[in-house]
Amino acid sequence: MSQSVSTIGVGYVGVSTSVGFAAKGCKVLAYDKDLAKTNLLIEGLSPFYERELEEHLQRVRRDGFFEIASNVEEAVKNTDITFVTVGTPSRADGTINLDYIKASTTDIGKALVKKEGYHLVVVKSTVIPGTTVNMVKPLLEKTSNRQCGEDFGLCMNPEFLREGSGLYDTIHPDRIVIGEYDRKSGDTLESLYNHFHREEKPPIVRTNLSTAELIKYANNAFLATKISYINSIANICEKIPETDIKTVAKAIGLDKRINPKFLRAGLGYGGSCFPKDLKALIAFSKQNNYHPSLLKAVQKVNQQQIDHVIDRIETQLGELTNKKICLLGLSFKPDTDDMREARSIPIINQLLAKGARIAVYDPIAISNAKVIFGNEVEYASSVPECLENSECCILVTEWSEFKELEPEDFIKKMKTPLLVDGRRIFDPEIFGQKLKYVAIGLGPPKIG
Numbered sequence: 001m002s003q004s005v006s007t008i009g010v011g012y013v014g015v016s017t018s019v020g021f022a023a024k025g026c027k028v029l030a031y032d033k034d035l036a037k038t039n040l041l042i043e044g045l046s047p048f049y050e051r052e053l054e055e056h057l058q059r060v061r062r063d064g065f066f067e068i069a070s071n072v073e074e075a076v077k078n079t080d081i082t083f084v085t086v087g088t089p090s091r092a093d094g095t096i097n098l099d100y101i102k103a104s105t106t107d108i109g110k111a112l113v114k115k116e117g118y119h120l121v122v123v124k125s126t127v128i129p130g131t132t133v134n135m136v137k138p139l140l141e142k143t144s145n146r147q148c149g150e151d152f153g154l155c156m157n158p159e160f161l162r163e164g165s166g167l168y169d170t171i172h173p174d175r176i177v178i179g180e181y182d183r184k185s186g187d188t189l190e191s192l193y194n195h196f197h198r199e200e201k202p203p204i205v206r207t208n209l210s211t212a213e214l215i216k217y218a219n220n221a222f223l224a225t226k227i228s229y230i231n232s233i234a235n236i237c238e239k240i241p242e243t244d245i246k247t248v249a250k251a252i253g254l255d256k257r258i259n260p261k262f263l264r265a266g267l268g269y270g271g272s273c274f275p276k277d278l279k280a281l282i283a284f285s286k287q288n289n290y291h292p293s294l295l296k297a298v299q300k301v302n303q304q305q306i307d308h309v310i311d312r313i314e315t316q317l318g319e320l321t322n323k324k325i326c327l328l329g330l331s332f333k334p335d336t337d338d339m340r341e342a343r344s345i346p347i348i349n350q351l352l353a354k355g356a357r358i359a360v361y362d363p364i365a366i367s368n369a370k371v372i373f374g375n376e377v378e379y380a381s382s383v384p385e386c387l388e389n390s391e392c393c394i395l396v397t398e399w400s401e402f403k404e405l406e407p408e409d410f411i412k413k414m415k416t417p418l419l420v421d422g423r424r425i426f427d428p429e430i431f432g433q434k435l436k437y438v439a440i441g442l443g444p445p446k447i448g
């Protein structure tokens with residue numbers, strides 16, 4: 001690939017973007033002020049868990065396509081296009097914190113002063129509509145003393161990658177969104193992607209900067225809405241004998257207008273994106289005098305899903321004081337050790353507040369969970385150890401190793417075998433006959 005790329009910020013997005021471009025033969029220079037992260041990358045180790053990522057990382061390092069820069073100036077001076085991939089965390093009021101965007105934009109602007117020729121700056125971080133044109137552009141112009149559109153180009157290019165499959169999603173996107181300050185900026189970025197996706201080109205949507213920013217929020221808010229929607233229908237199922245949300249979801253998902261994805265009922269959504277993006281979009285709407293009732297309902301349903309499950313446990317067990325309850329799975333979804341906004345957190349907090357004793361097991365998220373729960377819960381190193389002598393087991397994250405479990409595994413170890421299937425991974429026909437099986441979206445058996 002003729003163009004070379006730099007990335008500022010090596011979180012999930014920065015690493016996936018960097019390794020993705022490098023794997024396609026593009027020279028990549030990555031920078032992050034966090035030396036702990038960049039030192040790992042230099043060793044060919046990923047700062048976060050993702051299956052097979054390290055294999056690719058080590059290959060592109062070996063082949064010389066992926067280098068680490070020691071400062072932003074080095075990254076900008078030696079490449080044609082710089083992607084801003086820094087974090088945009090939530091503030092307490094839900095709005096996003098743009099400090100990292102400001103700092104990296106300032107550094108890029110200062111580096112542009114020393115740069116010969118045209119350079120393209122691409123904001124990939126999730127930022128609220130208007131940020132790129134109203135903040136990034138003036139800051140770049142001020143710090144570089146150069147003019148956007150003349151001396152450098154500017155794009156906003158949101159990503160839609162999922163944690164755990166970030167590299168795959170970078171290489172196989174459903175579409176690419178290019179928000180452009182001017183035609184030259186958009187053409188430059190499109191030509192980079194044309195090289196990247198030589199064999200199979202995804203659709204490219206070109207638009208202005210603010211529309212691209214909104215597309216990212218609209219996308220995530222829609223997916224979160226699908227989840228809260230199916231969870232609402234799941235709760236209705238629980239009132240109707242012999243109904244099952246899985247059959248309902250399967251049937252409505254076959255309607256091409258609905259599509260089967262993101263219709264898995266359960267404990268709701270977590271992670272680093274949906275909760276944060278929804279909060280930010282709501283806060284942004286309110287600041288602009290629009291009250292987004294639908295988005296607020298999506299959030300509320302997601303919160304209520306936890307109360308609902310705790311209620312169901314109390315209905316079965318009565319008082320929870322001193323009762324041992326165990327959780328299988330802690331991370332916000334399988335195949336990641338990420339605990340950010342994981343559903344296990346509010347479940348454990350509520351159960352602890354009710355006096356329950358908690359045991360937990362997760363294949364890889366235990367060390368991250370210890371930072372959150374300290375010694376308030378008991379950490380098991382296997383499923384049987386976690387189940388031992390417990391009165392209720394909640395399946396929180398659908399790791400594949402849990403799908404192999406049989407009713408006997410629970411019966412043998414638990415004091416009273418009550419299984420709450422928060423992700424609908426077990427067969428109700430088999431489990432319902434052998435133990436007390438409570439499942440999200442499963443109606444009661446026929447009466448009489």
Ligand code: UDX
Pocket residue numbers: 159160161162163164220223227261262263264265266267268269270271272273274332333
């Ligand atoms: C998401 C978006 O998918 C991605 O496009 C965006 O860039 C970042 O946010 P991610 O947070 O990695 O990605 O996780 P995802 O696989 O989308 O799942 C999010 C949450 O929704 C998880 O907690 C998951 O358990 C839950 N979920 C997902 C459901 O409860 N039901 C579903 O049907 C799908």
